[in-house]
Amino acid sequence: MADVTSVGQSQSVLDQYAQSEKQTEKSNELGKNDFLKLLVAQMNNQNPLEPQDNTEFVAQLAQFSSVEGIDNLNNTVDDMASELRSSQALQASSLVGQSVVVPSNDFGFLQNGDLIASYSEVPATTMNLTVQIKNKAGQTLETIDLGYHEKGPMSLRWDGANLEMDGEIVELDRSLLNRQEYFVDEEGNQVLDDAGNPIPVPYPIGEYQFEVSASIDGVNENIxxxxxxxxxxxxxxxxxQITLNLAGGAKASLSDVQQILN
Structure with a gap:
């Protein structure tokens, strides 16, 4: 049979703790303040003839120290997470006005005086790399032979008329292009560049897509x-959650960004 004094003592401790909790918000977690209240209530209600064992008391103090340490660690982690979120938000805001390459974006939105770009991974060295430029409706506007490319990353930039591959201008045979429109002056004469070549009129504002393919071991593969x-x-x-709102209505997360264009 349980000791009557022990049972009454335990009940008194629980009653005291329950009374103190009426003044605070209920929670499923036992924090360091709650733990300390229980410890003090237990000391106030211990049997004077059978005081708490020193070893047990030290163990409870050690538990309190552990609870306090965990609580402080949680606060530190929360502060670090808050600083990280602030840093990410600042980084994201600095991207406004810049162009970024993201895998979830199928179309690039070409604007006046601007360019669109793409990023691809060439699976193996090829002598025959090709890009098809398509409009939003899926119509192929241009098919351009890019020639040789080693295995690895490959980037394209297009302003609607001129094309760059990995930062180098692609020499286009404009007689093979579908678009044969050039700038003219007020008298209807073609405007020439410094090299004496007519200046092509770029494709209009809109959404465009690059489809890249390569001949690898005699097999044509889409990239x-x-x-x-x-x-x-x-x-x-x-x-x-940080979301980048892209021109044309596309959206992407900050972690999706593969490349930031200068």
């Missing part, structure tokens, strides 16, 4: 091309 988009704005949503 994925992640397209760029200009960051119009940044949204900080629930759970501090």
């Amino acid at each position: 994925g091309a992640a397209m760029s988009g200009k960051v119009d704005s940044v949204t900080l949503g629930t759970n501090n």
Whole structure:
């Protein structure tokens, strides 16, 4: 049979703790303040004839120290997470007005005086790399032979008329292009560049897509091309999720960015 004094003592401790909890918000977690209240209540209600064992008391103090340490660690982690979110938000805001390449973006939005870009991974060295430029409707506007490329990353930039591969201008045979429109002056004469060549009129504002293919070991393979988009704005949503709002209506997360265009 249980000791009557022990049972009454335990009940008194629980009653005292329950009374103190009426003044505070209920929680499923036992914090350091709650732990200390229980410890003090137990000391106030211990049997004077059978005081608490020193070893047990030291063990409880050690538990209190552990609870306090965990609580402080949680606060530190929360502070670090808050600083990280602030840093990410600042980084995202700095991208407004810049173009970024993200894998979820199928189309690049070409604007006046701007360019669109793509990023691809060439699986093996090839002598025959080709890009097809398509409009939003899926119509192939141009098919351009890019020639040799080693295995590895490959980037394209296009302003609607001129093309760059890995930062180098692609020499285009414009007689083979579908678009044969050039700038003219007020008298209807073609405007020439410094080299004496007519200046092509770029494709109009709109959404375009690059489809890259390569001949590898005699087999023609399609290579994925992640397209760029200009960051119009940044949204900080629930759970501090950062979303980049791209020109043309596409959206992407900050972690999706593969390349930032200068």
